[in-house]
Amino acid sequence: MIGIETISIYLPGGRVDNTQRLEKFDITEEFLRTKTGMTRLSRKGAGEETSDMCCAAVRVLMEERELPAEEIECLIVCTQNPDGYGLPHTSAIVHGKLGLTRDCAVFDISLGCSGYVYGLSVIKGFMLSNGFTRGILVTADPYSKVIDEQDKNTSLLFGDAATATLISDRPKWDIGRFCFGTDGTHSSAINVKSENRRLEMNGRAVFNFTATVVPGNISRTLELNGLEKADIDRFVLHQGSRYIRDTLAKRMGLALEKVPFQAGDYGNTISSSVPLILANEEDASKHILISGFGVGLSWASTVLTKVNI
Template sequence: MNQFAKITAIEYVLPVQTLSNEDLARDFPEWNVDKIFSKTGINKRQVVSVDECASDLAFNACEKLLNAIELERSAIDFIILCTQSPDYFLPATACILQDRLGLSTQCGAFDYNQGCSGFIYGLGLAKGLVETGQAKNVLLVTAEAYSKYIHPADKSVRTLFGDAAAATLIQAVAEGPCIDRFRYGTDGSGAKNLIVPIGGSRNPAALNVNPELYTDDSGNARTDANLYMNGAEIFEFSMTRIPQLFASLFDESFTVENVDLFAFHQANKFMLDSLRRRIKLPAEKFIAEFEHCGNTVSSSIPIALKESMLKGVLTEGKTVVGVGFGVGYSWAGCVIKW
């Protein structure tokens, strides 16, 4: 008998420590609270403490989900973790999470490093596991602590990114498809535009103990051990590739009019408003849920979906188009039947 993959639950957590626009305005006097909000659409973002990692957020999100549903932990037969801030280069953080959560040793587990398109990629992976009969209950976890990579004097990224984790349960159901029409794209020539240059095998941290601090033309200070983002190039990539990706999701049998909600990666207000106008989507169908948490990378779409559920906007039977894009360059889209 055929089985189909369906999202049946989502939970998310944010760190306790808050970085508000007021905090940022004190650090960057040339940017007041109103200017920060007008540029980003973000009021606050949460960041991990010194001794807190993305895996801690992931654990808390999974615990929240597992405590909210009627499913034994032994029934989880796969855990997939999307993170670019793992505990270690090896082993995979998903393996550590499996043990910490008390999941079965018969459970598969792996990490993947994908960033802002990661949730859509994860749904595609989960669909493959479920619909080929390899799994019935997949725990898709997205968790990032980008704040650990951000230099405190770099307002270009410090104002945007927040730390978070989300846990999404994908289960086998008898009728579907419920997650479908996947489209993917990659352009590695843009890798240099959103990157932490030091820390991997190419430029090991051990050989770069005291990286040079430099200041760019906009007054942002960082070292090559910190996150660097070329905002202009990322914007240009998004305005070019994402409308093309979006158009590829539709045909004569499935049109934009068939969609109830659009859940794009929650990058920032300027980016989302620009994309919505470029693609000509109605504002009332376009989810924007980042004011309270910032750009949470791979967790931004599941957070947006959960907030829409809590507000009664996303209900059973609705059709959602999900679109992720960013670091890599990487982009992906799919259709989700709720």
């Protein structure tokens, strides 16, 4: 069995305090707390690269698990804001900085908010097909590289973070069947404009997509895994905003305590938002449904089941 053994995180120390920007964006503190939910946003250092964030998360993982570099057989980096212009691939830069072996396979995948869930499927399949027993899935998407700080639609939402998930044959969580989806006809809803390399988002379109598509995807994921909503202890959803979390919970008839919102102190961290919550998930849960959705438009869900060790 190949599954999740552990997850380590890296949150940069820098913070943008949104409560100090209420007047600038003509919003109330109530709106900030109940709609976006993001009171502070994490920010990487000025000289900190995507690969540095990746390495920081992996080093925490290696230290916590006493994992030697020579035991890492593959490493996948999920990012859409790579080092430089994406050539060479960021995972190769991470490989060099960490001193991984020449036998270690590394590559990048370009996905946003759905990236962690897609990434779990990619690395699990890659490891099984090659007989690997130790692999790492890294997420790092510092949107501060492309944020327009004057844009109310994006400046109040996105934070920087990185996570490293150890996938191994000694898992704590088994990874279930996946349910994926894409709607490229609306890919422009979240994009980086070529003329100034700044993020642009149609918030209304993204919200409508989330509210209409995600509940059905979650229902199909439950069916694929032979489970009912009542069997799931926690629904860990992408942390787009507090209002999106509240809307999805209401539409699916879920108690808010089963659908955590924990991004208030660091923001929407794209592909890192789901693993940031999983890293601190209590051991009491038996089944956790995870779902990522956003850039693309793209979405994916699966169920994690506690392994009886």
